[in-house]
Amino acid sequence: MAMARASSGLAYPERFYAAASYAGFGGSPNSSNKGAISRFENDVALLLFGLYQQATVGPCTVAKPRAWNPVEHSKWQSWNGLGNMASTEAMRLFVKILEEEDPAWYSRVPEFIVEPVVDVEMNNPKPESVIPNGNSFPEPKTISTEIDSLLETQDKDVVLDGLGSVGVYDQWVAPSVSGQRPKARYSHGAALVQDKMYIFGGNHNGRYLSDLQVLDLKSLTWSKVELKAATESLESSSPVPLAPCAGHSLVSWGNKLLSIAGHTKDPSESVIVKEFDLQTCTWSNMKTYGKAPVSRGGQSVTLVGTSLVIFAGEDAKRSLLNDLHILDLETMTWDEIDAVGVPPSPRSDHAAAVHAERYLLIFGGGSHATCFNDLHVLDLQSMEWSRPTQQGDIPSSRAGHASVTVGENWFIVGGGDNKSGVSETVVLNMSTLVWSVVTTVQGRVPVASEGLSLVVSSYNGEDILVSFGGYNGRYSNEVHVLKPSHKSTLQSKMMERPVPTSVADFHPTTNAMRDMESEFDTVQDGKIREIVVDNDSEAVNIKSEETGERHIATLKAEKEELEAALTKEQLQSLQLKQELSEAETRNTDLTKELQSVRGQLAAEQSRCFKLEVDVAELRQKLQTMETLQKEVELLQRQKAASEQAALSAKQRQSSAGVWGWLAGTPPDQKTDS
Structure with a gap:
């Protein structure tokens, strides 16, 4: 009997009421509807609740709950977020989601729908519950498991034993890990290879690190990778020291890890690509060809196919960059790209992702003076930059954030805005460019940090985000995980506008033109009819009709030309406005950069002036020392002359005594005359 009533054969109201009964929703539409059965995850139950309210009651007009009640607040958000969605559309989505979660739901409908209860005294069935839109459906059985109890479990402490125990969606939880935790750090590199998250380098209290740690995501156990002697290149076996680094990028390539660029104590002139072989546990500097980017x-x-796309950063002299380079991993050849269009302003610590193996997306980042929340797209086929219009809950400015892609969704976590860490985890649907907030954390937690890392793993067919480290006033070495739901994708599709904003501006003009065209056609048709009535001759009627039609065709052609010209002018005006806005934004950024550089220059000038004063004092002291030196030399010469004269006198005296003795004069006698 159930097979004969396939759900696809029912009209949407009937399918919806059957689905609502099966899902455990019923009673008065304004009641709490606490019958969502436990087979659905929390986010699905919430979404079904919102769609049910939208279909039966209409748009949410209930005030937002004042008291802090996570359950009621989540239910209100689910309903209110649907906006002015039509009742039939809400019914359709309700049934669609139910069929996605449980394709065989309709075969089990008789188990849950209660047949009308017969009133013995009246010998008539009790009336079905009537809802405001005039439809009705049987009262369902009461399901013991309630949506409130499902949601309340999210607020309890969750003890995890591996990724398989992550039971909540769209919330960050801290699993219990074993093993020796790595040193706390930020600006490190992270990559996933075969259910293992590798962490390399980073910054701790101003010190660059060079250790390689690994977290087994199946057992959530930390261990340190014992390294063997590094080699200069793939062709050479001469060992080289592994320089500690931070701000680098770690990419998994087959069974190897590639570490690209990064800040070091003694920076090189150009970017160095280091390779770690997971089988031999050795690092080596890879030999590249072509002109490598500056360090x-x-x-x-970003890994795109077999190439690495490198964008922007900060060089060793603290100069911000916005250049673009591609490294072909098959030939290990560098290629500097001169893309057309307006590129993003110079920046570092931004996020990048690739969509459909063709479009490179750049979001956020910072300069010395400010942070950004702009979104830029590079077409990797035409090598042309563009700045599309963002929709939804556009994220705030940030730098130092981390990101991963799951299908067409781009998740962005953490970052900072020069004031505090960013608490929202956001997701961008890269097909529709619609932003939505996944979750918000409270307090100073690691996922609201700068310089954290993020990877995505898979467990039982479900994707799980794994974050590590970061800095938000203190260094972190904690691990947090989040299991995203499909709700963000569905919300993005709901929020998607059928026409881009740039084209929507033309709607009033287009509608007005359509009204004018309709009025014009009506007037012309009336004139033709008058000519037909007033003329008795059929030839005159035909001639008049032909003349009127030619006149109408001429006017329509002229109107189409004017519309085309107007549309072209409006497009040019819109393009000029966009270019002007980008120029103003860039001018503002450059002005801030200039002010920052001026401040640095003033500090250097002050330091230079102080050094000049010190030099002048030293010169004066040096001149005094030279004068004293000359005086000392003069005194030394005078002393030497005096000593010489005294010696000569003594010698003469000694000589006179000898000659007197020879002449017979006693030595003690003296001549007075």
């Missing part, structure tokens, strides 16, 4: 840190490195 830098805080850049973005």
